[in-house]
Amino acid sequence: MQQEHSDTAHFEDAAVQFIPVAPDRLVLKFSGNWVAGGDLPDADEALQDLVRTKPAPRIAFVTEGLGAWDSGFLVFLARIVDLCNGSGTPVDLSGLPEGVRKLLDLASPDKQRTGVTREKSSPGFLVRVADATLDLFHGFQEMLAFIGDATLSFFKLLRGKAEFRRSDLSQALQETGAQALPIVSLISLLVGMILAFVAAIQLKLFGVQIYVADVVGIGVVRVMGAIMTGIIMAGRTGAAFAAQLGMMQVNEEIDALESLGIPPMDFLVLPRMLALMLMMPMLCIYSDLMGILGGMIVGVGMLDLGVAEYYYQTLKAVKLTYFWIGLFHSFVFGILVALAGCLRGLQCERNAAAVGFAATSAVVTGIVSIVVATAVITLLCQVLGI
Amino acid sequence: MSAPKPDSGNEREIVIEVRNLEISYGSFVLMRDLNFQIRRGDIFIIMGGSGCGKSTLMKQMIGLKRPAGGKVLYGDVSFWDVEPSRQEQLKRRFGILFQSGALWSSMTLAENVALPLEQYTDLTPAQIRELVSFKLALVGLGGFEDFYPSELSGGMKKRAGLARAMALDPDFLFFDEPSAGLDPISARLLDDLIIELSESLDTTVVVVTHDLASIFAIGTHSIFLDPEEKTMTAAGNPKQILAESGNEKVVRFLTRGEGRKPE
Known part of the structure; x- marks a missing residue:
């Protein structure tokens, strides 16, 4: 390694020496392995030395001692050449290996397109708020337009004028129905059990454990079954629709x-929407049964209630109206999940990241609209007194 | 801008006319003052470098994207000025081969080709099956009826896309970058197929491409879009443009940047 010269920067491997060969001529002597990721001299320090030398000398390079080199070497050189060009210092590249010269030439600033650099703009707070509001507004407009189109299509279907492939519908029915059964079973059973647990602890205090059947029955049939299926389907099917269409x-x-x-x-949208409109209520009924079964497992297993006792208590507590309300929920959720999935899928931009975004966005839109719809329906029921 | 010169003795009727068309993204104008005519039986090339708006121009011609200004006339019907039902009728006369083939991935090749027939004809399923097999055989894919697009190579997908584009025996065939992503031999075969189909079916063909080999092999007429001038800077037969055009940029484009060789 070169160590004798006073101007030398010392390094294990790569090194550069500044050798003034004449008052107006400076030679940069490179030695060692200039490999990116290795212990390279700091370009800034070296550049500081160059800048300090006044008047600006002519610069040449010597590379006899240079071992291996890669982009690390090129970046270092490019900065020196840039600096020299900036200060009007003549640079003589002839001492560099031919490959290095060619690569530097390819990357030289005059070979680049001009005027393409993006200005970093940081709009003010108000501008950003306004942009976000406008975006939100446009998003809302698009959503309304989509819902309108979907409604028109649906009426077209009722008049027998909308066409799609039967096989698309049957495939969607299978995907949204039978194939969703395992996960709906698991979640609904667990939710039924959890409800029963929570209720049991409180009701035991009063010695009326039997009312666990009421809590679970009414809770699951009236709203929880529909919501759980809705959320499962938003995550499962809504995302799938968005990804497919995207x-x-x-x-x-x-x-x-x-x-x-x-x-x-x-x-594309109608068969998917129809499939969910049909299958969601079915899944909801199934989920109701599984939830009640979950409650029964806890009731019979932990609270020493009899199976028949639990069954009749449930029958007594759950009115048919609750059942219809639950079904109505799930029917609405089916439409919402299908619309959210298809909307986000059709809005998808034309790249891979956008497909991922569409799927995520479909799930979020689906779940948010499910919760909002539940609130609205609950309020309506309250007003109607059912 | 002068209209493309027809080949000698080939004064056929004008079937597509583009007038003062403008392409823009938001407020950014990419192309303006596009004026050209396409005659029956032409293989018309829209050429230009990447990102010059040629695919967008095609989308405006086939009714997928409303132009910022100007008209696209089919015969004397201005596509963007008539009611949607008339547009749909016109669209049925188009066959389009998209850049990636754009086959519907959930359907087999036969179903892909059959869909337009099912939608717009009263043919019986048996007749449709026969027609589909014939169209697939035309593009060299006989026997692949029950394959899904994902089971095919890029070249086969393009050919299947062409079979679908031809399903309704269209008057106009549009191709978006037909040779993109194909090896030289497949690209050549597709070019030959385009020429044969155009000649034997008397179809008018519009091709968006920057593939020089294709341009010279199949093009009877062409226009060159220059993104810096923001309009078309040459029109005519590609070979003629190469031999006669005084526009240096067009000549450089047609010679891969080498310029015209002194003779």
Whole structure:
């Protein structure tokens, strides 16, 4: 390693020496291995030395002692060349290996397109608030337009004018129905058990454990069964719809449909919406049964209630109206989850990240709309006194 | 801008006319003053470097994207000025091959080709099946009826896309970058197929491409879009443009940047 010169920066491997060979001529002598990630001299320090030398000398390079080099070496050189060009210092590149010269030439600033650098803009607080508000407003507009289109399509279907493939519908029915049973079973059973547990602790204090059946029965049938299925389907099916349609958007498949004059709303959204409208209430009934079963397991297993006793108490507590209210919930949720999934899928931009975003956004939209709808329906029931 | 010169003795009727078309993204104008005519039986090339708006121009011509200004006329019908039902009728006369093929991935090749037929004809399922097999055989995919798009190579997908584009025996075939992503031999085969189909079916073909080999092999007419001038800077037969055009940028484009060789 070179260590004798006073101007030398000392390094294990890579090193550069500044050798003034004449008052107006400075030679940079490189030695060692200049490999990115290795222990390279700090370009800033070296540059400081250069800047300090006045008047600006002509610069040349010597690379006899240079071992291996890669982009690390090029970056260092590029900064020196930049600095020299900036201060009008002539640079003689002829001492560099040919490969280095060619690469530096390729990356030289005059080979780049001008005017493409983005100015970093940091808009003020009010501008950002305004932008966000406008975005929100446009998003809301798009959503309303989509709901309107979907409604029109649905009426078209009722008049027998909307067309889609039967096989698409049956596949959607299978995906949203039978294939969702295992997870709906598990979640509903557990939610039923949890409700029973929580209720049992309180009711035991008064010695009326039997009312666990009322709590679980009414809670699950009236709202919890529908909500649990809704949320499961938002995560499972809503995301799947968004990803499917998003991917179709990326592959220009939706363009291909539109160019044939086939409305994606009829052809893609309707079968999915129909499938969820049909299957959600079914899943909800199933989920109700599983929830009550969960409650019964806790009641019979922990509270020493009889199976028949629990069964009749449930029958007594759960009115048919509650059952219809639950079904109505799930029907609405089915529409909401399908709309959220299809909307986000069709809004998807044409890249891979956008598909992921569409899926996430479909789940969020689905769950938020489920919760809001529940609140609205509950309020309505309150007003109607049911 | 002068209209493209027709080949000698080939004064066929004008079937597509683009007038003062403008392409813009938001407030950013990409192209303006696009004026050209396409005659029956032409293989019309829209060429230009990447990002010059040629795919967008095609989307405006086929009704997927409303232009910022100007008209696209089919015969004497201005596509963007008529009611949607008339637009749908026009669209049925288009066959479109998208850049990636855009086959519907949940359907087999046969179902892909059959869908337009099911939608717009009163053919019986048996007749449709026969037609589908014939169209697939035309593009060299006989026997692949029950394959899904994901089971095919890029070149096969494009050919299947072409079979679907031809399902309704369209008057106009549009191709977006037909040779993109294909090996030279597949690209050549697709070019040959385009020429054969255009000649034998008397279809008017519009091709968006920057593939020089294709441009010279199939193009009877062309326009060149220059993003810096923000308009078309050349029109005519590609070989003629190469030989005669005084526009240096077009010549550089057509010679891969080398410029015209002195003779």
